[in-house]
Amino acid sequence: MIYRIKQLSSLLILISVINGLSYGSEIKVIYSNDAGRIESLKTIEKDNVSFVSGTELAKLLEAGTFYSEPKKKLDLKFKEWRVKLSAYSSYILMENLSSADRHDDILHLPVPVMPSDNDILIPFNAFMTILDAVMPENLTYDDDLKTLEIRTALVNITGVSIQRKSNGTLIKISTTREFPLDSYRAWINRDLGWLYLTIVNGISDSISIISAPTNGAVVKVVPVQMEESTQLSFKLKGEVENPEIYQTTNPHQIVISLRTPERITRKQVEDDLLRNSERWLIDTIVLDAGHGGKDPGSISASGLKEKDVVLDIVKRIGKLIEKKLKVNVVYTREEDVYVSLEERGKIANRNEGKLFISIHLNSFPKNRNVRGFEVYILRPGKTASAIEVAERENSVLRFDDKSSAEKFEKQATEKLILASLTQAAFMSESEDLSGMLEKELKKKISSPSRGVKQAGFYVLVGASMPHAYIEAGFISNRIEEKNFRSSKYKQKFAEAVYEGVRKFKHKYEQLILSANGRSN
Numbered sequence: 001m002i003y004r005i006k007q008l009s010s011l012l013i014l015i016s017v018i019n020g021l022s023y024g025s026e027i028k029v030i031y032s033n034d035a036g037r038i039e040s041l042k043t044i045e046k047d048n049v050s051f052v053s054g055t056e057l058a059k060l061l062e063a064g065t066f067y068s069e070p071k072k073k074l075d076l077k078f079k080e081w082r083v084k085l086s087a088y089s090s091y092i093l094m095e096n097l098s099s100a101d102r103h104d105d106i107l108h109l110p111v112p113v114m115p116s117d118n119d120i121l122i123p124f125n126a127f128m129t130i131l132d133a134v135m136p137e138n139l140t141y142d143d144d145l146k147t148l149e150i151r152t153a154l155v156n157i158t159g160v161s162i163q164r165k166s167n168g169t170l171i172k173i174s175t176t177r178e179f180p181l182d183s184y185r186a187w188i189n190r191d192l193g194w195l196y197l198t199i200v201n202g203i204s205d206s207i208s209i210i211s212a213p214t215n216g217a218v219v220k221v222v223p224v225q226m227e228e229s230t231q232l233s234f235k236l237k238g239e240v241e242n243p244e245i246y247q248t249t250n251p252h253q254i255v256i257s258l259r260t261p262e263r264i265t266r267k268q269v270e271d272d273l274l275r276n277s278e279r280w281l282i283d284t285i286v287l288d289a290g291h292g293g294k295d296p297g298s299i300s301a302s303g304l305k306e307k308d309v310v311l312d313i314v315k316r317i318g319k320l321i322e323k324k325l326k327v328n329v330v331y332t333r334e335e336d337v338y339v340s341l342e343e344r345g346k347i348a349n350r351n352e353g354k355l356f357i358s359i360h361l362n363s364f365p366k367n368r369n370v371r372g373f374e375v376y377i378l379r380p381g382k383t384a385s386a387i388e389v390a391e392r393e394n395s396v397l398r399f400d401d402k403s404s405a406e407k408f409e410k411q412a413t414e415k416l417i418l419a420s421l422t423q424a425a426f427m428s429e430s431e432d433l434s435g436m437l438e439k440e441l442k443k444k445i446s447s448p449s450r451g452v453k454q455a456g457f458y459v460l461v462g463a464s465m466p467h468a469y470i471e472a473g474f475i476s477n478r479i480e481e482k483n484f485r486s487s488k489y490k491q492k493f494a495e496a497v498y499e500g501v502r503k504f505k506h507k508y509e510q511l512i513l514s515a516n517g518r519s520n
């Protein structure tokens with residue numbers, strides 16, 4: 001880098017500016033890319049030279065600024081240039097930010113820059129001639145008409161600062177002006193782990209943004225300039241809630257706050273476990289038969305309804321558990337009645353359930369050859385087909401009254417995330433339970449296993465306990481439909497689930513007791 005700023009100090013020309021100032025004319029500022037926007041800039045005359053306020057000019061040019069009052073220095077930052085001006089000096093340092101060798105130039109003004117109150121005064125015509133020469137695509141000054149035309153390819157998003165707070169991460173985007181409320185938007189792609197911010201009519205200083213130090217939940221910042229907007233992408237690590245976004249005007253900033261979810265950690269659960277292990281013994285099991293009442297679930301070609309089959313299976317499981325395990329069984333429904341998804345989770349928690357098992361049937365009329373059972377664990381959907389199943393089962397929401405359906409829709413994503421966080425503490429238990437259920441079903445029933453999968457189901461929202469969600473088979477498949485009409489098959493299925501629950505209970509309680517030093 002060629003760096004010649006040191007020459008400046010030896011060339012400083014000090015002049016007196018106390019006398020001889022008078023207000024001059026006004027310069028019209030037209031924004032040709034921003035229809036209808038016209039501003040004006042006052043000039044101050046001294047010795048037949050027109051001066052303008054440096055900070056005022058910077059604002060109109062939408063340049064990034066840095067002003068130092070003790071040094072009376074003003075830096076203006078444009079997309080490709082950084083321009084440094086100092087009071088008492090007639091030299092301007094021009095730094096080209098875009099060229100590979102980043103060279104600096106020193107240019108000469110006919111008269112020095114003057115100091116002012118928290119500002120500097122710049123000889124306007126000479127300065128415009130210089131800017132016009134280096135940024136001809138961005139501005140034109142017509143001295144006869146006293147008109148400055150700005151074609152706003154100038155930077156208006158000047159930098160990013162990221163701060164770690166006790167409850168999350170704060171991202172502050174410095175701007176040179178206020179953006180209309182509907183022109184910026186932030187959202188998270190949770191699959192990819194990126195937060196995106198788009199600002200319509202935003203032009204970002206990509207060099208300054210890329211070099212912004214990362215912090216907290218943000219590990220990388222990538223600006224992408226598009227023709228009509230700018231997008232800033234933030235690579236995230238760890239869990240954050242949905243972004244909150246707002247704007248401040250003094251200073252001009254767009255602020256995104258990313259809260260860290262309050263979550264139950266394994267450590268907290270284990271501590272609690274040690275303190276009162278009895279509370280964690282599996283003394284209540286919640287059995288959840290899908291659908292019911294006005295909501296039939298899937299229906300086979302010959303009219304067999306999911307709601308009837310799953311209620312039958314669930315009751316068989318319940319009888320086995322009560323009789324053989326001597327454990328309290330709670331049903332989310334025992335008859336052909338409609339129970340909202342929200343209510344099912346509440347029933348589970350109200351009864352202090354220690355396990356939650358949902359039974360449903362799959363359906364895939366597009367291909368009637370598809371068959372087999374699946375065991376699911378709640379987690380935001382991962383595979384495309386898991387998401388499809390989740391969407392179909394969640395569509396029961398449409399049967400709820402309108403207000404609760406709307407409420408659900410609005411909160412759906414957040415609730416799902418929240419629920420999976422509450423259950424994160426039981427994730428390994430749920431994986432264990434699901435694995436054991438799948439193993440027993442594989443042993444006992446003829447239907448093939450389609451594996452243990454992960455998906456998001458509202459039915460488990462709020463049920464904070466180890467859980468499994470079983471899609472017992474495809475009612476759309478001829479063989480499986482026949483199976484679901486057979487009491488013998490349904491009993492076998494129930495026995496397999498019972499056996500999985502029994503083995504899980506034994507293993508889990510042994511762990512609790514041994515953790516508490518009471519193992520036999």
Ligand SMILES: [Zn+2]
Pocket residue numbers: 290291297298306360361393
């Ligand atoms: Zn279902």
